[in-house]
Amino acid sequence: xxxxxxxxxxxxxxxxxxxxxxxxxxxxxxxxxxxxxxxxxxxxxxxxxxxxxxxxxxxxxxxxxxxxxxxxxxxxxxxxxxxxxxxxxxxxxxxxxxxxxxxxxxxxxxxxxxxxxxxxxxxxxxxxxxxxxxxxxxxxxxxxxxxxxxxxxxxxxxxxxxxxxxxxxxxxxxxxxxxxxxxxxxxxxxxxxxxxxxxxxxxxxxxxxxxxxxxxxxxxxxxxxxxxxxxxxxxxxxxxxxxxxxxxxxxxxxxxxxxxxxxxxxxxxxxxxxxxxxxxxxxxxxxxxxxxxxxxxxxxxxxxxxxxxxxxxxxxxxxxxxxxxxxxxxxxxxxxxxxxxxxxxxxxxxxxxxxxxxxxxxxxxxxxxxxxxxxxxxxxxxxxxxxxxxxxxxxxxxxxxxxxxxxxxxxxxxxxxxxxxxxxxxxxxxxxxxxxxxxxxxxxxxxxxxxxxxxxxxxxxxxxxxxxxxxx
Numbered sequence: 001x002x003x004x005x006x007x008x009x010x011x012x013x014x015x016x017x018x019x020x021x022x023x024x025x026x027x028x029x030x031x032x033x034x035x036x037x038x039x040x041x042x043x044x045x046x047x048x049x050x051x052x053x054x055x056x057x058x059x060x061x062x063x064x065x066x067x068x069x070x071x072x073x074x075x076x077x078x079x080x081x082x083x084x085x086x087x088x089x090x091x092x093x094x095x096x097x098x099x100x101x102x103x104x105x106x107x108x109x110x111x112x113x114x115x116x117x118x119x120x121x122x123x124x125x126x127x128x129x130x131x132x133x134x135x136x137x138x139x140x141x142x143x144x145x146x147x148x149x150x151x152x153x154x155x156x157x158x159x160x161x162x163x164x165x166x167x168x169x170x171x172x173x174x175x176x177x178x179x180x181x182x183x184x185x186x187x188x189x190x191x192x193x194x195x196x197x198x199x200x201x202x203x204x205x206x207x208x209x210x211x212x213x214x215x216x217x218x219x220x221x222x223x224x225x226x227x228x229x230x231x232x233x234x235x236x237x238x239x240x241x242x243x244x245x246x247x248x249x250x251x252x253x254x255x256x257x258x259x260x261x262x263x264x265x266x267x268x269x270x271x272x273x274x275x276x277x278x279x280x281x282x283x284x285x286x287x288x289x290x291x292x293x294x295x296x297x298x299x300x301x302x303x304x305x306x307x308x309x310x311x312x313x314x315x316x317x318x319x320x321x322x323x324x325x326x327x328x329x330x331x332x333x334x335x336x337x338x339x340x341x342x343x344x345x346x347x348x349x350x351x352x353x354x355x356x357x358x359x360x361x362x363x364x365x366x367x368x369x370x371x372x373x374x375x376x377x378x379x380x381x382x383x384x385x386x387x388x389x390x391x392x393x394x395x396x397x398x399x400x401x402x403x404x405x406x407x408x409x410x411x412x413x414x415x416x417x418x419x420x421x422x423x424x425x426x427x428x429x430x431x432x433x434x435x436x437x438x439x440x441x442x443x444x445x446x447x448x449x450x451x452x453x454x455x456x457x458x459x460x461x462x463x464x465x466x467x468x469x470x471x472x
Contacts, residue, residue, distance in 0.1 A: 015135070015193060016135035016136055016143065018191045018193075019131050019132060019135045019143075019191060019193070020132065020135075020136075020143045020146055020147050021147075021188070022086075022128065022131070022187075022189065022191030023128035023129070023131065023132050023147040023188065023192070024147040024148075024149075024150040024151065024188070025150075025184050025187060025188030025191070026086060026090060026124050026125060026185045026188040026189060027148065027150075028154045028184075029090075029181065029184045029185035029188065030090070030093050030117075030120075030121045030124060030125065030182060030185050031125070031151055032151055032154035032155050033097075033158060033162075033182075034155075036159045036162045037059060038055070039159060039162050039166075040166070040171070040174065040178070041055075041058075041109075043166070043170070043171045044103060044109075044171050048104075048105060048106060050106050054106055057110075058106070058109055058110055058113065058114055059114075060415075061110055061114040061115065061118070062114040062117065062118045063118075063289075063408070063411055064118075064412060065114060065115055065118030065122065066118045066121050066122040066125075066404075066408075067122065067404045067405060067407045067408030067411065068404070068408045069118070069119050069121075069122030070122065070126060070401035070402060070403065070404025070408075071401060071405055072123065073085075073122075073123065073126045073127070073130075073397050073400065073401035073404070074397045074398030074401045076123070076397075077127065077130060077397035078397070081194045082127040082128070082130050082134075082192055082194065083127075083131075083189060083190065083193060083194060085123055085127040086124045086127035086128055086131070086188075086189035086192050087186060087189040087190065088120075088123065089119075089120040089122070089123030089125075089127065089189075090124045090182075090183075090186045091120070091186060092116060092117075092119060092120030092123070093117045093118075093119075093120030093121045093124060093182065093185065094120070094179055094183050094185065094186070095116060095179075096112045096113060096115075096116030096117030096118075097112075097117055097175065097178055097179035097182050098175075098176060098179035098180075099116070100112040100113045100117070100175055100179075101171075101172045101175035101176045101179065102172070122404065124185060124189065126397070126401065126404065127192065128147075128189075128192060129144075129384055129400060130396055130397050130400065131192040132144060132147065133388045133393060133396055134194075134195055135195065138332060140332070140338075140385060140388070141328035141329075141331055141338060141341075141381060141385060142328040142329045142332050143328075144381055144384070144385060145324040145325060145327070145328035145329070145381045146324075146325065146328075148324050148380065148381060149321050149324040149325050152317055152321045152324065152377075155317065156314060156317045156318075162174065162178075165178075268391065268395060268398065268402065269402075271390070271391075273390050273449065274387075274391060274399065276446065276449050277339070277386050277387060277390050277403075278387065278402065278403045278406045279406065279445070280442035280445055281342075281383055281386055281403065281406075281442070282406045282407045282410040283410065283414075283438045283439065283441055284346050284379070284383065284438070284442050285383070285407045285410065285411070286407075286410045286411055286415060286418075287350070287435035287436075287438045287439050288376075288380070289411065289415070290415060290418050290431070291432065291435055294422070294431060294432070295312075295313070296313070297428060298357070298428035298429075298432065299312060303360075303361060304361060308361075312365075312366065312369050315366065315370055316369050316370075316372060316373035316376070317373065318373065319369075319371075319373030319374040320373045320376050320377035320380075322374065322377065323373070323375070323377025323378045324377045324378075324380075324381050327378045327381070328381055337389060338382040338385035338386055338388075338389050339382070339385075339386040339389055339390070339446070340450075341378065341382050342379055342382035342383060342385075342386050343443065343446050343447070343450075345375050345378045345379040345382075346439055346442060346443060347439065347440065347443040348375050349372065349375045349376055349379050350435070350436035350439035350440060350443075351436070352368060352371055352372045352375055353372060353435065353436055354432060354433055354436045355368060356368045356369070357433060358429065384400070384403075387399055387400055387403045388400070414438075418434060418435070
């Protein structure tokens with residue numbers, strides 16, 4: 001489907017809201033467990049004598065596999081529907097969770113929880129994002145906001161549920177139940193019904209035209225046969241045969257690389273706007289994931305107890321949900337571009353976090369968390385949508401897949417660097433300022449691009465105006 005047809009087909013409602021529900025079920029079922037990893041795995045990690053380095057390795061592999069699964073998204077969605085890929089990914093992830101209940105070694109946990117579960121989660125979530133973009137155009141931000149709000153709410157409630165399950169059934173029983181509720185993602189995958197496209201009626205062939213075409217084909221085939229007969233004598237030469245073999249090999253080689261390029265849509269990497277989008281978004285993703293990890297440790301370092309830390313995190317999550325529910329609807333009606341909204345709010349998030357890093361316990365710190373949570377929700381809703389704005393719907397699976405790979409690469413390269421800065425400086429405040437610096441790089445590079453685009457538009461407008469004056 002070309003972009004114009006896809007835009008016309010997008011219902012912006014109807015069954016699309018069930019697709020939104022399905023996407024929410026997938027992310028809620030497969031990703032809401034992430035913040036509770038330490039709580040759920042505390043007992044088996046102690047029994048297996050796995051230290052903090054091993055724990056970090058398990059989570060790092062999980063995050064890497066989720067993102068690097070993007071390499072498979074483009075080719076899979078070209079061959080199968082997003083419903084089939086999402087269903088396969090959901091079953092794969094749930095199987096990994098269920099098999100983890102029998103874990104008796106770190107290698108077992110990595111194979112089932114990190115690799116199997118990560119691969120399935122990456123495929124399912126990417127497929128649901130493509131489905132949302134197919135069903136929504138004008139209300140795309142609103143749909144993505146609704147689908148993500150449920151996940152954030154679940155992240156607030158799941159830790160309490162995990163605590164109750166561990167008390168009642170222990171790790172193995174709790175893990176089986178977690179795998180069971182994760183199967184709700186398969187229900188969500190089934191709701192991702194592809195848009196039906198009516199096939200055009202076959203055009204009737206005119207009898208006279210077909211007879212003329214048959215005559216021409218017969219004449220051409222006779223000519224071709226004559227040419228082949230004349231060329232037989234030339235093929236007898238050994239040197240000519242070798243040359244033809246070399247040409248054939250070269251042709252097959254070129255066709256092979258062309259096929260790979262077409263399958264993975266590598267021509268997207270020639271688009272400077274797309275590259276700017278995925279690099280900038282990846283930088284923000286690294287800053288976001290590391291801030292989320294370090295926030296509890298920062299709050300503990302300024303003297304907060306566990307109850308106060310939990311309260312701050314809950315306040316942030318509440319305002320985050322509020323932003324995801326309210327702002328996308330407003331921005332969609334006003335017609336703001338998703339990238340522009342992300343560009344503005346990401347810098348506000350960075351500034352808010354740097355302000356927070358300089359605070360100690362008090363009312364102002366709580367107010368800062370309220371503001372940061374709201375800004376964070378507005379930013380994360382538009383994080384992935386920036387990718388869908390800079391490419392056609394046909395290339396979106398490959399574009400989003402390469403964006404996931406980019407996120408994975410940046411996490412692998414830059415997260416250890418942030419950890420090194422923390423260990424060297426022994427200051428969480430400096431780390432938070434470094435994350436703000438990373439976000440500011442995104443803000444500056446995107447700002448330069450926007451200014452260049454405005455300049456080019458102004459030049460073209462002046463050129464058209466001058467041309468019209470000459471004609472008059």
